[in-house]
Structures are given as structure tokens and as C-alpha cells.
Amino acid sequence: MNDSSSGLPQLGQWNGMEDVQRLQEKQLPQTVSWAARSPFYRQRLNSAALPANAADLAALPLTTKQDLRDNYPYGMLAVPKERLATYHESSGTAGRPTPSYYTAEDWIDLAERFARKWIGMSDKDIFLVRTPYALMLTGHLAHAAGRLCGATVVPGDNRSLAMPYARVVRVLHDLEVTLTWAVATEYLLWAAAATAAGHRPDADFPALRGLFTGGEPLTTVRRKRISRIWGVPVIEEYGSTETGSLAGECPDGRLHLWADRALFEVYDPETGAVRTEGEGQLVVTPLYREAMPLLRYNLEDNVSVSCRDCACGWGLPTVKVLGRAAFGYRVGTATITQHRLEELVFSLPDSYRVLFWRARAEPAVLRVELEVPEEHREAARAELAASIRDTFGVDSDVVGLPPGSLVPSAVLTSMPDVVKPRSLFGPDEDWDKALLYY
Known part of the structure; x- marks a missing residue:
């Protein structure tokens, strides 16, 4: 996506981490200025000079998930509500929601980051998005990235009763889907459903060329197994509803942090020390987020970050996500x-x-x-x-x-009738479905 007209940093526009750090330092004052407009950061930054560089930023307290919950719904908002494009909440939130909101301009940054796939995305692709389209960011993010690249997007929400596995297989096959986005377990379920429908996953879907995945722990052995089953590469993504995509996989199979678009720190919760690499909890400051700026947001994911050069030449730090596996x-x-x-x-x-x-x-x-x-x-x-x-x-x-x-066979083969709401039924119809809208 080096030909983007967004004005945001693009892959290939720097040579190594020193150049990336200069990009970070240039954008950071604007990011902090945006943050100071929100009620939460206005109070936090009130008695101190605004951070002007990464060293100043490191003196601020971490922003936590609890901070976001405590400031639900609009305590983190830094723009007028009229400028908002979307509102989201993360999955698995217990008690008070964890809110996130984005402007239309924020969405350009979000979509470009997700679209950084080494396999490429273009107007020649049919892209099946098979993650939630509800309050979480994940489905909307992939959808926006697909459209940004000109791809035809198939919105196959995995929380919708209108999209059972038998229909997924039909869509994959008949529409000649080329790229997909789903959690890793979905790809095993699709394989079983395809087999039940009489298809061979590695032979009867010749248009398929890549499986994008994220949002779920994935070991190397399961990843390779999924790749063998479908006969195409499995390409990982790492991010969150609060931040969007934070890292993507390069052609050499390593996850790279998008350090040109966000500032990252590795935090040791036992000592309070922060570093640019090593093991600890990942702390992120998105640099192009205006609606809801986050300064030193602790994702609470245990990671291992390295700034060593990678053969891919992207010139970005690599990350291994350890938290959920531990x-x-x-x-x-x-x-x-x-x-x-x-x-x-x-x-x-x-x-x-x-x-x-x-x-x-x-x-x-x-x-x-x-x-x-x-x-x-x-x-x-x-x-x-x-x-x-x-x-x-x-x-x-x-x-x-x-x-x-x-996994019952009916889950893989059934095609349930989706009933639209109505109240009037004929004499031979089941009126018990009047309030069952599925």
C-alpha cells in the first residue's frame, strides 16, 4: 500500500528503527494534543507540561482497561460526538463495557494497517469476512480494509444464524473466494463442513489463496495443519478493538509491530521498568487516533519484542504474543x-x-x-x-x-430457515415462530 494518498507512513518509506523513531517523535506532540481534549486526559495532564517526546511520555501513568471502563461511555472522547463514525466495545468484557470510538479519518489509519498483508489484497479478490460484525471492531475492520483495496467483501458474520457452516462452504466454493478472515478454529470447522458436503478442502477451492487469522491463540503445529488441510498459507494478525491492528505477518513468518503508526513499550509489572524490547506487557500509544487517543495503554498481553533486523526488510520490531498461552x-x-x-x-x-x-x-x-x-x-x-x-x-x-x-454433524450440514418477523400466519403455518426471529 505504498501508493496510498492518506499521507500516513507507508511500508518502505524508512530505513531501520532510527527512521521509525523519528516518525514517532514527529507525530507524538499532535497525539498528546488530541488526548488533552478528552475529559480523562485533560484531568491527568492538567498539572504537567504536555509530553513532547518518548522520554517525557514514559513519565505518565499507564492507561488501563479499567480506566476505559470507569470512563464509559464518553469520558475518553476527544472530538465532538458529531464527528464520530463508529462506536465499539471489546469482547469478553465483564461488568462495565470497554468503549472505543473512531472518526472517519481514524478509520483510514485502521484500514491501512489491517491491509498490510504480504500476500496482497486487490480488486481481484473475493474476501470472506467471518468474524463478528456486532460491537467488536474485528469484522468492520477487515471489511473496511477489503474495500480500501478494492476487494469484493462477503460479510459472513460468524455470530449470525443466517450464516451456518454449510452456507460458508457454499459461498467459499460458488463465489470463488480468494481470501478469508476468521479465528483459527473456524478453518477446522469449515474443513469438516466441506468434507461433509463432499468437497476436498485442498483441491475443490482452487481460487483460495490465503487464510487471515487472529483473535485466538494459535500454535505453530495447528497453523501448519490448517495450511496443509486447505493448501494455502495461514497469515496471522494481532490487535484489539481498542487499538485496531497492531502487528502483521511478514513473508518470513514473523509478526511485526506497526511502529510507524504507534509507539510501543515493554512494561515489567513487577519492577515498573519499561524498555523498547524484551519480555513484558505490551503498552501502546496509537499515533493517529483522534477520536479516542490512548497514551501508554496497557493491553496486559505478555509479549516478547525484538528490534533485530528481519530478512523481510520492513525495518520494524518483531513481536511474539505470549500472554494467552501462559x-x-x-x-x-x-x-x-x-x-x-x-x-x-x-x-x-x-x-x-x-x-x-x-x-x-x-x-x-x-x-x-x-x-x-x-x-x-x-x-x-x-x-x-x-x-x-x-x-x-x-x-x-x-x-x-x-x-x-x-461437533455434531448437524452443526456442519444444517441450513436453518431464517424467519423474518411477522404476526399473521395461515391455517397450516406454525405460528409459534411469530416471536422466534431465526
Whole structure:
């Protein structure tokens, strides 16, 4: 997207991190000035000189998710309401919502960042967006990026009863979809639904050329498995509803922080120290966000950031997101994490056709259930139990289940009727559907 007319920094316009830091320093005073217009930052910055550089900025307190909740709905607003284009709330919020809002100008920055895909997006693409279109940013963000690049966008909201998996498969096949955006688990569900419909995922969708994914932990082994199933690359994205895209994957498979569009810090919650690289919690200051500027916003994601050169030549720091993978449950003396357990499950041979599994960590034993065809059931059970013992040193109860036990076949094949609201029915119609709008 180097030919953008937005005036925002574009990939290829700098040589290394020193140039990027100059871009940050140039934009930061404007960002701070925008922030000072909001009730929240007006109070926070009232008694101090406005930060003029990154060193000054580091003296400010962190902005937290709780700050956003406490200032719901408009305490973070830095522009007149009339200038707002969209309002969003993040998923998984307990109690008071975490609000986010953007102007039309903010959306140019958002869409350009998401569109930085090494595989490219153009008017030749049919782009299936299969993430929520509700209050979260994710579906709207991909949609806007697709349109920015001229792609034909297919809005396949994954929270809508109007878009069951059978319809996803039909759309993928009949519309000759080239690019998609979904959480990683969706791609396994699509593969099962495609197989149930008589399709071969790696052969019967020849137009497909890339699967974009984010919003869910994804191990290397599961990613490679999804790529083998569909025969195309799986391309990761990292961001949040509060910030939009923060990092994207380069051709060499590394996630790069968009440091030309945001200032990043690595924060150690135990010491309070901040660095430009290393391990800690990721703190972000978006540089081109006017409606709701965020100064030193702590995402509370544990990350590892490196400023070493990457062969791709983008000249941006790389990031590994560690936070969600680090959470686990105790079994005996071991801590079981989903990330490590997933690696074991998807290290089973592809020929076993294991796609769906679940586990429960109990004080003395790890219970695992996985769908697997009968001819591979005992081998898969024994191999996974042995891997768990070797890796974690704990007892496990691994049970192989027939396909359809965890993900019912009806979920993959049904095409439910979507009823539009009405109150008048004929003599042979089911009027119990009058208030059931699905």
C-alpha cells in the first residue's frame, strides 16, 4: 500500500528503527494534543507540561482497561460526538463495557494497517469476512480494509444464524473466494463442513489463496495443519478493538509491530521498568487516533519484542504474543497450558484426522476427549497419552470419540430457515415462530 494518498507512513518509506523513531517523535506532540481534549486526559495532564517526546511520555501513568471502563461511555472522547463514525466495545468484557470510538479519518489509519498483508489484497479478490460484525471492531475492520483495496467483501458474520457452516462452504466454493478472515478454529470447522458436503478442502477451492487469522491463540503445529488441510498459507494478525491492528505477518513468518503508526513499550509489572524490547506487557500509544487517543495503554498481553533486523526488510520490531498461552491449570505438580497441550494434539499424524478435542484439568488427572475415526482411535489415544506423560509428567485419561461427538454433524450440514418477523400466519403455518426471529 505504498501508493496510498492518506499521507500516513507507508511500508518502505524508512530505513531501520532510527527512521521509525523519528516518525514517532514527529507525530507524538499532535497525539498528546488530541488526548488533552478528552475529559480523562485533560484531568491527568492538567498539572504537567504536555509530553513532547518518548522520554517525557514514559513519565505518565499507564492507561488501563479499567480506566476505559470507569470512563464509559464518553469520558475518553476527544472530538465532538458529531464527528464520530463508529462506536465499539471489546469482547469478553465483564461488568462495565470497554468503549472505543473512531472518526472517519481514524478509520483510514485502521484500514491501512489491517491491509498490510504480504500476500496482497486487490480488486481481484473475493474476501470472506467471518468474524463478528456486532460491537467488536474485528469484522468492520477487515471489511473496511477489503474495500480500501478494492476487494469484493462477503460479510459472513460468524455470530449470525443466517450464516451456518454449510452456507460458508457454499459461498467459499460458488463465489470463488480468494481470501478469508476468521479465528483459527473456524478453518477446522469449515474443513469438516466441506468434507461433509463432499468437497476436498485442498483441491475443490482452487481460487483460495490465503487464510487471515487472529483473535485466538494459535500454535505453530495447528497453523501448519490448517495450511496443509486447505493448501494455502495461514497469515496471522494481532490487535484489539481498542487499538485496531497492531502487528502483521511478514513473508518470513514473523509478526511485526506497526511502529510507524504507534509507539510501543515493554512494561515489567513487577519492577515498573519499561524498555523498547524484551519480555513484558505490551503498552501502546496509537499515533493517529483522534477520536479516542490512548497514551501508554496497557493491553496486559505478555509479549516478547525484538528490534533485530528481519530478512523481510520492513525495518520494524518483531513481536511474539505470549500472554494467552501462559495461563494454565494445575494437575499434580504440573501446569497444563492450552498452548502446550494443543501442540501435542496437533502433532498426532494427519492421517488420524483429529480436528476437534477438549480437555479438563483435575487435581490428579488430565482428562482429554478427541474425535477420531474408529480405525485410528486406539493409536491416537495411546500416542497422545504417552506425549502427555513425557511432556508434563502427569497421568491422563484420553478417550477417543466417534466423529460428530464434540461437533455434531448437524452443526456442519444444517441450513436453518431464517424467519423474518411477522404476526399473521395461515391455517397450516406454525405460528409459534411469530416471536422466534431465526
